Amino acid sequence: MKNIKVGILGGGQLGLLLAQAGIQFPIFISIYDPDPECPAAAHTQNFVQGKFDDYEAILKFGMEHEIILFETEQVNVDALLELQKRGKKVASSPQTLEWIQDKGRQKQVLKEAGLPVPHFEDAPADKIREYDGPFPIVQKWRTGGYDGYGVQIHLDKASIQKAPEVDSILEEKIDIDKEIGVLVARNEAGEIAVYPPVEMVFDPEANLVDYLIAPARIEENLERVMKALAEKMAEKMEFIGIYAIEFFIDRNGKIFVNEISPRPHNSGHHTISANVTSQYEQQLRIVLGLPLGSAQQISPCVLVNLLADQSTGDTHYVGLEEAYRIPNVQYTFYGKQTVRPSRKMGHALILEKTLEKAVERMNDIRSTLTITSHE
Ligand code: ADP
Secondary structure (H helix, E strand, C coil): CCEEEEEEECCCCCHHHHHHHHHHCCCCEEEECCCCCCCCCCHHEEEEEECCHHHHHHHHHHHHCCCCHHHHHCHHHHHHHHHHCCEEEEEHHHHHHHHCCHHHHHHHHHCCCCCCCCEEEEEEEHHHCHHCCCCCCCECCCCCEEECCCCEEEHHHHCCCCCCCCEEEECCCCCCCEEEEEEEECCCCEEEECCCCCCEEEEECCCEEEEEEECCCHHHHHHHHHHHHHHHHHCCCCCCCEEEEEEEEEEECCCEEEECCCCCCCHHCCHHHHCCHHHHHHHHHHHCCCCCCCCCCCCCCEEEEEECCCEEEEEEEHHHHHHHHCCEEEEEEEECCCCCCCCEEEEEECCCCCCCHHHHHHHHHHHHEEEEEEC
């Protein structure tokens, strides 16, 4: 194999960690991002500034590389499809990206594939305020939402009468007991690797994942069903690359598929140290035409997001020395120069034999380390 040029669209934390996994292969990585101060830019010699919706710029960047990966779903799909047509390898499959960018279309595809999705209906912008029940109901913008932005629960008619007039879907509200992430990888030879389910615990105020527990604390039969669904999806929908599937388990133990991300995912950061093959390494193996690695988990873990406090300004880390004294913890910082309220600044991976111990260490980190604009 000669030294292959790999271009990554997106230089956020996922692009950074994907680039880091690049050292496991004889490849040469470049990063493309609108922001020259993005987390990955500081760690790459080859940075190209460009917008994610710029067809021509992405085409040009792609043509300079043999392989193109993306870490965000907001990239211009037509450019990716054109690059594929011109013989470039693109992962995860841009064909999937095409239908997941619109939440309405995504839900429809999942439903037609026979997957258990919550009941939903289309609600065009000019009709949404006419919805007459039942309540509660979840409004999701078809496009333009991220990290919970663009998702709103309406409890009654008065609320929906003030709903944002945006093309949306209205979805049955699930009485969620647990939110679970399952990573699945599939290569061109049809090999599939499914990672053990991860439990995502949300911070309701910041509307972000607060911490993850892997493996998830769920009954074995639920784990089996979710892994089988992930495998079925990968096969039926001809996934090529790494995919994250988000599931809900309701209080009666019923499983729903919420959404798919055709890329490495925040719910898979722990795989760098807690699994034999990280999600990033797996993605590179797939595009390089190499065999899949094992998805087996080698240590239980908790992964906690390190959020900024409520201040705004230049970043300061307070209590760092004490934080590094806490055993069995690996920190990752995204190198963000400024803080905003609850901004994600990094994460800590806690590897412990028991989850109880890991949760204890997480609380130690929280009471020790503050990321703030105050010195
Ligand atoms: P995003 O892609 O912006 O993260 P999601 O579809 O994942 O949007 O929704 C964000 C959060 O809203 C979910 O993690 C979940 O907590 C909640 N949510 C989404 N859909 C439903 C639903 N049908 N019922 C109850 N809660 C939901």
